[in-house]
Amino acid sequence: MADVSFDRATRIYPGTEAPAVDALELEIPDGEFMVLVGPSGSGKTTALRMLAGLEEVDAGAVLIGGRDVTDLPAKERDVAMVFQNYALYPYLSVAANIGFPLKIAHVKKSERERRVREAAELLGLVDYLARKPGQLSGGQRQRVAMGRAIVREPSVFLMDEPLSNLDAKLRVQMRADIAALQDRLGTTTVYVTHDQAEAMTLGDRVAVMKDGRLQQCDEPRVLYERPVNTFVAGFIGSPAMNLCTLPCSNGAVSFGGSRIPVPAGNGEVVVGLRPESLELAGEGLPAEVQVVEELGADAYVFCASALGRLVARTEAKRAPARGERVALRPVAEEAHLFDAGGERVSGIDH
Amino acid sequence: MTRRRAERIALNTTGVLVFLVMIFPVYWMVSTAFKPGIDVQTFTPKWFPHPATLSNFTDAIHRPYFWQDVKNSVFVVCVVVALSAVLSFLAALALARFRFYGRKAFIVLIIAVQMVPLNALIIPLYIAFSNAPGGTQVNKLTGVVVAYLTFVLPFCIWTLRGFVMGIPQELEEAALVDGCSRFGAFVRILLPLVAPGLVATSIFAFIQAWNEYIIAYVFLSSPEKQTLTVWLANFTTNRGTAWGSLMAGATLTALPVVAFFVIVHRKIAFGLTAGGVKG
Ligand SMILES: Nc1ncnc2c1ncn2[C@@H]1O[C@H](COP(=O)(O)OP(=O)(O)O)[C@@H](O)[C@H]1O
Ligand SMILES: [Mg+2]
Numbered sequence: 001m002a003d004v005s006f007d008r009a010t011r012i013y014p015g016t017e018a019p020a021v022d023a024l025e026l027e028i029p030d031g032e033f034m035v036l037v038g039p040s041g042s043g044k045t046t047a048l049r050m051l052a053g054l055e056e057v058d059a060g061a062v063l064i065g066g067r068d069v070t071d072l073p074a075k076e077r078d079v080a081m082v083f084q085n086y087a088l089y090p091y092l093s094v095a096a097n098i099g100f101p102l103k104i105a106h107v108k109k110s111e112r113e114r115r116v117r118e119a120a121e122l123l124g125l126v127d128y129l130a131r132k133p134g135q136l137s138g139g140q141r142q143r144v145a146m147g148r149a150i151v152r153e154p155s156v157f158l159m160d161e162p163l164s165n166l167d168a169k170l171r172v173q174m175r176a177d178i179a180a181l182q183d184r185l186g187t188t189t190v191y192v193t194h195d196q197a198e199a200m201t202l203g204d205r206v207a208v209m210k211d212g213r214l215q216q217c218d219e220p221r222v223l224y225e226r227p228v229n230t231f232v233a234g235f236i237g238s239p240a241m242n243l244c245t246l247p248c249s250n251g252a253v254s255f256g257g258s259r260i261p262v263p264a265g266n267g268e269v270v271v272g273l274r275p276e277s278l279e280l281a282g283e284g285l286p287a288e289v290q291v292v293e294e295l296g297a298d299a300y301v302f303c304a305s306a307l308g309r310l311v312a313r314t315e316a317k318r319a320p321a322r323g324e325r326v327a328l329r330p331v332a333e334e335a336h337l338f339d340a341g342g343e344r345v346s347g348i349d350h
Numbered sequence: 351m352t353r354r355r356a357e358r359i360a361l362n363t364t365g366v367l368v369f370l371v372m373i374f375p376v377y378w379m380v381s382t383a384f385k386p387g388i389d390v391q392t393f394t395p396k397w398f399p400h401p402a403t404l405s406n407f408t409d410a411i412h413r414p415y416f417w418q419d420v421k422n423s424v425f426v427v428c429v430v431v432a433l434s435a436v437l438s439f440l441a442a443l444a445l446a447r448f449r450f451y452g453r454k455a456f457i458v459l460i461i462a463v464q465m466v467p468l469n470a471l472i473i474p475l476y477i478a479f480s481n482a483p484g485g486t487q488v489n490k491l492t493g494v495v496v497a498y499l500t501f502v503l504p505f506c507i508w509t510l511r512g513f514v515m516g517i518p519q520e521l522e523e524a525a526l527v528d529g530c531s532r533f534g535a536f537v538r539i540l541l542p543l544v545a546p547g548l549v550a551t552s553i554f555a556f557i558q559a560w561n562e563y564i565i566a567y568v569f570l571s572s573p574e575k576q577t578l579t580v581w582l583a584n585f586t587t588n589r590g591t592a593w594g595s596l597m598a599g600a601t602l603t604a605l606p607v608v609a610f611f612v613i614v615h616r617k618i619a620f621g622l623t624a625g626g627v628k629g
Contacts, residue, residue, distance in 0.1 A: 014449075052523075052527055053526070053527070054523050054526065054527070073526070073531070073532075074523075074526040074527045075526060075527070075528075075529045075530060075531065079527060080527060080528070081523075081524070081527045083520045083523070083524060085518070085520060087518065087520035087521050087523065087524040088524075089521065089524075089525075089539060090521075090543070091542050091543070100525075100528055101528040101529055104525075104528055104529035104530055104534070105529055148524075148528070152528075152529075158527075
């Protein structure tokens, strides 16, 4: 077990201009479940591979347990990785796959069998130990890949979108299993995903990346409540936060007649309103209902308005019909404010 | 009769015809080997070796240098197959997995070399070998081995490179993270997966080295250093050709290739990578 830190770690792929990971600064304390999240191409996999020793670090450093591992080969870093496509050894049985790292480490056969069995019991794979990966379902393969990672008791787990090839139901179940497993083992884990819902449910803390740069790293709650910029605001939460650029005058902006106070400045501000901060009211911003998404007790109402497409949440009982004309009123004290550059305007807190 | 059935019959008939055309010379060789001398050349061809005799085989085996040349051929083939397997595996790894200056040029060169007709290479090779540092390589089995490698290797490297590229890189990366060295990952993870490719290229190398005639004929002048294909030519003298014995010798020469193929082709198990990665 160990803490991990990226110290301005940078990776520029040969033949490309822009860094795939740009001066990444991240401190992951011992035992934490850290999730890297971001859209496709934001550099999550690259960052993980730099930590694993599969990708060169062009500038900066990577530390595991306080030891600078920047120039160490993968095998000397004591990390275990679960790959997106599992990367199981196809001609080896499940037992041999799980035991492979132990075999390489010259662990005695009896000891090896005991530990493989333990891991298999933990993951519910005991009945499949003699099978080849080709004879397993996707979920079972995923478990074998997990087994191969945990059997070694490494200091850090790395997982690159381990659930993205599973169907939705299995994904939710495996998500819970991974969380329980990590909780039980207490091993520092770096988990990569493009799915913000997965990130929010799994992570002790979540690091949001975009274009190779870290945007914000904090607890899921904080990311949701205090996004540092419009990118994080729009990326975290589903449906996404409504973001409207509005002119500011006399220390306030007007949103469909409602006044939202702005602490400082003039010019334009970006007002961010979560769907739950936008109400259907008697009067407010006029809008036309385009789609209504019913989710049991609640419903999301997607509307077209003069400020663009907006989403509001309402009780399902009171949901309007498609094509209906409604009025939207913001809950002013719940509004997020960003400056024209997209950075959070400091000075307001809820 | 449906159209599909007619099509199938037509296709099968064509297949059988092609098979007959291909198998006939082989059949003729084997059957001639069993015919007594008087039956070998007749105006009305004798289709079956009846009465059959083994005298052609005894004659062939007791010709001078037979066993010596068998040894020579076995030596040449074993060394060529072993060297080509090792060298082409390593070269294929380099070409498929590493980026280095001149890689593209090297790949193009491999294809280009295979375009050059062998006959055009014989004289340059002969001159180069006779001036080889450390003494001439002409009239030496080692020289022939090197000459064979020059045209066996490009094909083997090219084929194996395809096999290696078809194996997901994550498998090796998983092995690296699991504690293997780079070379360890190649040997433990990649080698078993390219085994079918190695079998295919070894069969190719075996057939090439065993059956090659021109280079062996030009390079090896002393009878105790020749290979079996050159030895076969000794049946033709200026007093005529001993067809029966020649065919018996040719049959004997063909047997190892067939045996090697039968033993080894079972190992070509395709689809070995199934299930390793998603899908
Ligand atoms: N081997 C590579 N060579 C060149 N560019 C690459 C390579 N791998 C990834 N990239 C680029 O680096 C950026 C980050 O990629 P990646 O880390 O895979 O993103 P993510 O995992 O977040 O989707 C992308 O723009 C991608 O095109
Ligand atoms: Mg990725």
